[in-house]
Amino acid sequence: MSPLMQSHDYIIGHLTPSIVLYEPSFEGWLSAVFYVYANRLQEDESLQLIAQDCYVPSLIANSTSIETNDEHVERVLAKLNQLLGRSGMRNILWGFLSEKDHIGTTLFQVVKYAIDYPSRAIMEDLGNLNVLELVQIVKSVAREKHRMEAFVRFEHTTDDIYFARVEPDFNVLPLIGEHFRQRYQDQHWAIYDVARGYGIYYDKSKSTPSRPAALQTITDLDDAVLRNPASIHSQDEQRYQKFWQGYFTNVNIKERKNPRLHKQYLPQRYWKYLSEKQVLPNADHLQKRR
Structure with a gap:
């Protein structure tokens, strides 16, 4: 092979992005973080972490799909809790729930920054562009969470369930559930995210005088009910x-x-x-x- 061809192959290989695809869940992303460090890919400047359901295949990209691994999740969580603390982990989780484009990569770069500088309060370093982007995203998610808590409208159904439909910009349902669980312990209620196809349900019959019931996840609601909830009022x-x-x-x-x-x-x-x-x-x- 000629020196020119060898040089050309090197350039193409150098520019080819490395993509780690994770299952579309927070645990899936944590498993991808573990994979990156286990395979020493963290210094790859072209590295991207992308959810499997958001990835558009490319002819020039090298992609690897990672399965969620509970053991790896626990190990990464323990490390991040140690480095970032409660407020830092809140930012990571809320950032993930934003579902922003390339959020998996942005969060990884924040995590890498924390690992590289363990004694630094990295969440206060807004001079780092990845940290700045994350902080701005978290503010937007917090605003949407507050609005959802204020604007949810429950409708009483013939099954004695108070039902609400929402369509938030971000996936804030996991963040608002506790707000309603504490306030409406004396009734059955459900909040369904129409855009994402799932909801949360509170069954008061499973609560005790000292402890409210746990929230349940619901899916596959009747489309007719979603389009016309008045039919079950x-x-x-x-x-x-x-x-x-x-x-x-x-x-x-x-x-x-x-x-x-x-x-x-x-x-x-x-x-x-x-x-x-x-x-x-x-x-x-x-x-x-x-």
Whole structure:
């Protein structure tokens, strides 16, 4: 082989990205981190960690799929807890739940920074671009979590379950469950993430006087119910929604409406799951009576 061809092969090989594909879960990403260090790939500048369901195959990329390994997960978790502490691990988890593009790679670079400099408070070093990106992402996730806790609207069903649909920008369902579990221990309720196809369910019959029941994960809900939850509304829920919509219509003062400010505090993307934002058939009539 000529020197020119050898040089060409070297350049192509040098530019070929190394991609570690992990199962789309936090445990899957932790297993990928273990794989990288076990195979001494951490210094590879082209290294990427990508969820398997987000990866688009490439002709020039070398990819390796990693299975989740519980033992490896525990070892990585123990190390990260030691290096990052509670608040640092919170940032890592919340960052992962953002589902941002390339978040697996960004989180790995933050972890690598922590491992390379174990005595440094790396989460305070906003001069590091990966840390800065993570901190900004976590702020966005925290904002979405707060809004979900405020804007969830439960609807009482014929099965005596209070059911809510949500469609958050980030995967915040694991973050808001405890908020509702502590506040609604005396009823059955479920919150379903329509965009991600899963939800959480609280069964009050499994709680005790000293301890609320654990949350259960639910999947595969009937599409017809998701599209038209009114089909399973109880009679009380039907009355409550009419009363609430009527109140919301009448309490507004037309001369003092400020749509821009309203959308600032209540973004329009949340409206389709808010009962007060649904059109009331006689809304115009109610307004004229005022």
